[in-house]
Amino acid sequence: MALRTFISRTARPLAIAAVALLTLSLFTVAQIGPAFAHGERAQTANLRMRTINWYDTEVSPKQVAVGDEMVIRGRFETSKYWPEHVPSVTGRVYLNVGAAGPKFIKIKSTINGKSMFQSSQLELGKHYEYEIILKARVPGRFHLHPVLNVLDSGALIGPGYWVDTTGSFADFSNTVETMFGRTIDLETFNLDIIYSWHALWFVMALAWLGFWGRKSPLLIQSLRRVRQKEEAGEDPDTLISPMEKKVAVGFMVVTLMIIGAGFQWAEARHPVTTPLRTAKMDVDPLPLPDPNIIIEYGGATYRIPGRSFQAEFSVTNNGPSPVRIGEFLTANLRFINSAVRNVQPADSHDLVASDGLRIEGGPVPPGETRKLKMFAEDALWETYRLTTMINDPDSIVAGLVFFYGDDGSREIVEIGGPMIPVFE
Ligand SMILES: [Cu+2]
Incomplete structure (x- = not known):
């Protein structure tokens, strides 16, 4: 009895506080630990197929020591078929990097050469070139993605690559000089x-x-x-x-x-401080030449048992040399026509189907219009949960078609339109 009274009088508030803290810390611990995925497969199919088409993504070097720099660069196209119910890049966007925690610091980031440390706004149906320079902070093996944060839509992630950082965290320093010549270490x-x-x-x-x-x-x-x-x-x-x-x-x-x-x-x-800058940076789309290739979309089907996406379109070639389709890219999946190009996955998580694309209808000669059938077939549709596209109420799909000319030219055209699922 005496003990019980003692606990209830003095230790009870402390006991409650301790239990609360313990519960809180357990939740925190449960959330830490290595992250093996960044929601690559979690977003709905139409969000992945019809928002940002990332291409020419390059991470180099993929092995660095703590304190060394790594560059992520490439291009993306902002889809013309952006879903109406999803706030788009015409609002506010921020170029970022997806990694499991602060394993790198960002030294520099640009879109079409303009600094992107502040946010920006983009146009739909245009191409942009980006570059992000990182400095390795923590040793380990990480999956890195370029990311475009779109206000009210969230993070739209690009293709991911495994990178390795060697060395020791103790060697990392992140010093800057203030306006008044004081050198400070941002880590501490x-x-x-x-x-x-x-x-x-x-x-x-x-x-x-x-x-x-x-x-x-x-x-x-x-x-x-x-x-x-x-x-x-x-x-x-x-x-x-x-x-x-x-x-x-x-x-x-x-x-x-x-x-x-x-x-x-x-x-x-600190008598003099400056606020964080929040103005939008203006950036123009890449100035690309007028397209030589005109596509008229004729519809698409997705055969569920065969994991086969099939699209029909007529292609008019106004360029000087015959063109062939070498790649179809949607939702960061790359279906490669092995008859035109040899592209192998860079690592176990690189979403490349080296032999996943088949074209019926042959090359399109200059000045002619041909009807083409494109088959993109691979288990990637299933493993990357894109089959949920059949559940989208508007059933619109989109992606980039890469045309290669016999003269070495490349032209990228976005296709998009209704898709009908086939169940047998
Ligand atoms: Cu990842």
Whole structure:
């Protein structure tokens, strides 16, 4: 009995706080740990097929030491068939990198040569060239993606590649010089002050909780006492004693004083600061020559048992040499026509079907129009859960078709339109 009274009087608030902290930390621990995927397959098919078409993606070098630089570059096309219900790149976009945690720092990022440390807005149906320079921070093996964050839509991720960082985290330094010539290390800058502020507010919060919980730490007990007062026709506010009111005012005064003093102290220490810049950067699409190839989309089907996507279109070639289709790209999957090109997956997660594309109708000679049938067949449709495209209410698909001329030229045309699923 004595022990029970002791626990209920003094240790109960602490026990509750401890349980709360433990639960919180368990949730946190459950969420840490290596991330093996970045939602590559999680987004709906129409979001992946009809938003950003990433191509010519290049990560080099794929092996670096801590402190070394790595470059991600390539191009993307903003789909003409962007779903109406999805906020698009004409709003606000930010070029970013997808990795499992802060394994790199970003040194530089550009779209069409313009700095993209701020956000931008783009046009639909246009091509853009990007470059991101990273500096390796933590050793390990990571899956890296270029990412375009689109306001109100989320992160639209590009193709991912495995990269390796060797060395030791202890060798990493991230120093910058301030406007007044002071050199600071961003890894540790003001960390002691940040810890101190957190500790101070943690103590304040515990003191506040402990003060109110000293008599009865349980909410339901308190609620019952309030109810009892109400039922007796008394004002429940009388449960709060004049002493408690004084202490509460004291807490408020002390809190405001700490905030005021902290502000003054920071102002004195850092008299000149500049805000983070939030203006949009303007960037024009890549100036590409007028297209030589005109496609008229004639419909598509997806045969579910055969994992076979089939599209029909008529192609007019206004260029100087015969053209053939070498690749079909949609949702970061690359279906390659092995009769035209030899492209092998760069690693186990590179989404390349080296022999996944078949064309009926042959090359299109200059000045002529031909009807072509394109078959993109591979298990990738299934493994990357694109078969959910048959569940899209609007049933529109899209992707890039890569034409290769006998003269070495390349022209990229986006196709898109309705698709009908076939079940047998
Ligand atoms: Cu990934």
